Each structure stands twice: as C-alpha cells, then as structure tokens.
Amino acid sequence: MIVVMKANCKDEDIDHVMHFLANHGLSGHPSRGVQRTVIGVLGAVGPTGVPGSIGGINPGLGEALEGLAGVESVLRVSKPYKLASREFHPIDTTVEVSVPCVAGRKVSIGGQSVVMMAGPCTVESEKQLMTTAQAVREAGAVILRGGAFKPSTSPYGFRGLGEDGLKLLAKARDEFGMAVITEVMTPNDVPLVSEYADILQIGTRNMQNYFLLDEVGRTRMPVMLKRGMSATIEEWLLAAEYILSQGNPNVILCERGIRTFEKATRNTMDISAIPLIKQLSHLPIISDPSQGTGRRDLVAPMTLASIAAGADGLIIEVHPNPDEALKDGAQSLTITQFQDLMPQAHAVATAIGRDIIME
Ligand code: PEP
Ligand code: MN
Numbered sequence: 001m002i003v004v005m006k007a008n009c010k011d012e013d014i015d016h017v018m019h020f021l022a023n024h025g026l027s028g029h030p031s032r033g034v035q036r037t038v039i040g041v042l043g044a045v046g047p048t049g050v051p052g053s054i055g056g057i058n059p060g061l062g063e064a065l066e067g068l069a070g071v072e073s074v075l076r077v078s079k080p081y082k083l084a085s086r087e088f089h090p091i092d093t094t095v096e097v098s099v100p101c102v103a104g105r106k107v108s109i110g111g112q113s114v115v116m117m118a119g120p121c122t123v124e125s126e127k128q129l130m131t132t133a134q135a136v137r138e139a140g141a142v143i144l145r146g147g148a149f150k151p152s153t154s155p156y157g158f159r160g161l162g163e164d165g166l167k168l169l170a171k172a173r174d175e176f177g178m179a180v181i182t183e184v185m186t187p188n189d190v191p192l193v194s195e196y197a198d199i200l201q202i203g204t205r206n207m208q209n210y211f212l213l214d215e216v217g218r219t220r221m222p223v224m225l226k227r228g229m230s231a232t233i234e235e236w237l238l239a240a241e242y243i244l245s246q247g248n249p250n251v252i253l254c255e256r257g258i259r260t261f262e263k264a265t266r267n268t269m270d271i272s273a274i275p276l277i278k279q280l281s282h283l284p285i286i287s288d289p290s291q292g293t294g295r296r297d298l299v300a301p302m303t304l305a306s307i308a309a310g311a312d313g314l315i316i317e318v319h320p321n322p323d324e325a326l327k328d329g330a331q332s333l334t335i336t337q338f339q340d341l342m343p344q345a346h347a348v349a350t351a352i353g354r355d356i357i358m359e
Contacts, residue, residue, distance in 0.1 A: 013070025217246025266294020
C-alpha cells in the first residue's frame, strides 16, 4: 500500500501518518520528492522481525488513512515486490561508496555520473592484480573488481585465492585509492568478505540463495546483485526484495546476460532489462558486458549500448595478458582495449546528459 500525501501537506501530517501506521503495527517508508511525499506501507512485523507483505494489512485501514489530514490518496502496490518497486519508492536510490581517489572521496552509484568498475575476473597473483589495478585506475576506473572466492561451473576450474585474494585487493585499494567489489558466495563468508570489500557481489548462480540474501541484507554494505542466468525480471526484483526487507537499502542490480538458445555468445545480453528496470524499480543498475557476451570483441559495443540505455555503471573484465588468464580470458579486455574504450564511453555518457567519474 502507498499513501500519497498532498503537495502542500505539512511535516506534522507526515509524522501523524507515520504514527498512525506504527500504532497499527505497520512500517512506513517515506520518499520525499520535489513535488510530494509518498509513504510506502508494509504489513505487520512478523516473528522474524521482517515486515510482512501487503497481505497482512487490514483493507479497512486504507479508508482510515484516506481520512487523515494531508493525505491525498491510498493506492495498492500492484507488484509482488514492494520495497524494490518504483511505485513504492518513486525517487531514484543512490548507493554511496567511499572511493579515496575521487574528489569528496565518495561516489554515488545511481546518480548523475556513470561509474566504471574494472579489473580481472579473478585475482591470480599480486603482480597481475597490481598491474591491472594501476592501468584501469589511470584509464579512469574508480572501482576495482576481482574475484577471490570464485564460482566455477566445473569442480576442476580455478576457485580463487580466498582470503589471500581479499588481502591483495585491500592492498590495491590502499595503493590506488579505488573501492573494491568482490563476490561473496556463502552466508558464513559475509563477515570476512565485508572486512575487505566496499561492495559485496552476489553472483548469478547465487541470485536465489535466500540465506545468503538474508545475510547480506543484515549488513548495511552496498550489495551488487547479479541477475540469475535464467531469472525473469520479477524473480530478480524479488531477490532484491530479500535484501531490502532485511533493512539494507544499499542494493545495486547488475544485468550480466541470460541463457537463451543462442550459442554464438556465452550469454544473451539483455540490454532492454536496463531501461525496464528503471521503470519498475528505483534501484541503480550496472551492466556486465564481459559475462554478458563472453567475447572481448563485443565488450566495447555492449558497453556503449548499456550507457545509452541508461546503465548507472559498467563492470568490465581486464587482464594484462588475457591469453594466460586463469579464468574468463576470452572475454577480458587487454589494458590497451580498456584505455581505448574509456573516451568512447565518456562520449556516449555526455551525449545523453551524463558523465563518467574519472578524476
Ligand atoms: C564474475 O563476475 O566473474 C562472475 C562470475 O559473474 P557471474 O556471477 O555474473 O557469472
Ligand atoms: Mn568472470
């Protein structure tokens, strides 16, 4: 349920509605827009401390709310996800990440600027990580990616350096002032990975690992939730709802391609998901053209298309010597290719009235 306040309502009216909701065991989530405030309402708090769904709200309450001072109307949320929906929260969410190398030492993901994340698929060695981090930073990336705990389709594939990989990422952050994004695969690893990462990545294979979603939801860390490789948009937003409903508002979505009949590319990059997510949700969205295509020659065009479609950022795999990469070499850009891509990405961002944080 959503309570739409009148454009000229007073602060006391909003406070009164919030008290009314609390007295009925409901939680109110106000979004204060330029024109008007809307208050999203969630049902009674259940035994786990998590707010319930709209199903728990007595329908008679809608009428009572409509009678309160300053209230214009009361609407039902039509989607199964509530906190993730644009109806519930009309204003864009921005997720703040501390990034020492930029002015103000902070980056807002989901704001005016497009944010570039780049780095190797997987942390392989100190030399590989430091060389890549330095090069992508000099080219303008502000967030360093790199997997320490790697999901591997085959049990014989490289599964990452674990905590040693996290330590190397932290070293690169200290040296180059970048923020670090890295994957967390199990609920048990959340405290450890949170010590080293600035953004927790939930991989495609774990999008519906609900215990993991609950656990990252209990932190207040920025979380980048990748789309499951066979997930519908609705399933993806319901997965985001898990994190939000635990009280963590810092959710970033990531389109990384979906599985279709097509085999010429590793996945089918669903560029249309980007503007569609912007309609359905207030959450920021990042594009991953590396996993999305599996082919280095397609990464640059898909990067430009993603920015044109409204992506709030890119996450791109770069390797100093892709032919020798332990993972995902075929889709990793060389350092020179990444350097060439940045000015083009900037030109597209400028053409649609945005910019890229480069510093
Ligand atoms: C990755 O980013 O390297 C990765 C494994 O991504 P995904 O979970 O999208 O496959
Ligand atoms: Mn990868």
